[in-house]
Amino acid sequence: MFSLAHGLWKYIFNKTEFHVLVLGVDKAGKTTLLEKLKSTYLKGEGLPPDLIVPTVGLNIGRIEDANAKLIFWDLGGQVGLRTIWEKYYQEAHAIIYVIDAAAASSFEDAKFALEKVLRHEDLKGAPVLIFANKQDLPGVIPEEELTRHLHLKELNERPYMFQAVSAYDGRGIKSGIDWLVEQMEKSKRTEVLRERAVVAGQI
Helix, strand or coil, rough: HHHHHHHHHHHHCCCCCEEEECCCCCCCCCHHHHHHHHHHCCCCCCCCCHCCCCCEEEEHHHHEECEEEEEEEEEEHHHHHHHHHHHHHHCCEEEEEEEECCCCCHHHHHHHHHHHHHHHCCCCCEEEEEEEEECCCCEEEEEEEEHHHHCCCCEEEEECCEEECCCCCCCCCCCCCCCCHHHHHHHHHHHHHHHHHHHHCCC
């Protein structure tokens, strides 16, 4: 009884903590996005783009906004590393999927990988924020065209949003994160994960 009451007290008086997967194929700009998030929300923390190297395994970033604590799991996007993505699905509240909108040659691979993510039972109901990244580069594919190319019936089964962004200069990122927090706060998936944590005595 005490454990349940303590969990409810923490839920009422503490900010909700959300786990967000940052996925996408190699060179989409996931780690640059994570560092830009840290520099935006944490007053200057975060590496500059010229010091960022490709992720091999996992990068973790933590930020807070007015309503929530967000923990981002940035996972390597190379083909050989995508098998580890599934290890993080059960605890994820939502997905950020990053696409290099300036590299049309990568779209088919990005679509294939995203379809596989969306079909996984462990991510059922998780909101999806698709960042069409690298809007700062010339020759970028318009967001509308990219949306049509990635037409995915699986997206109709969950809240989703396409957002044109630049992980380099930060454009579009905050509005996307605001949408994601709003969706996670009212998501049935969040309710399921919260109930699981209470049963496990984690909150």
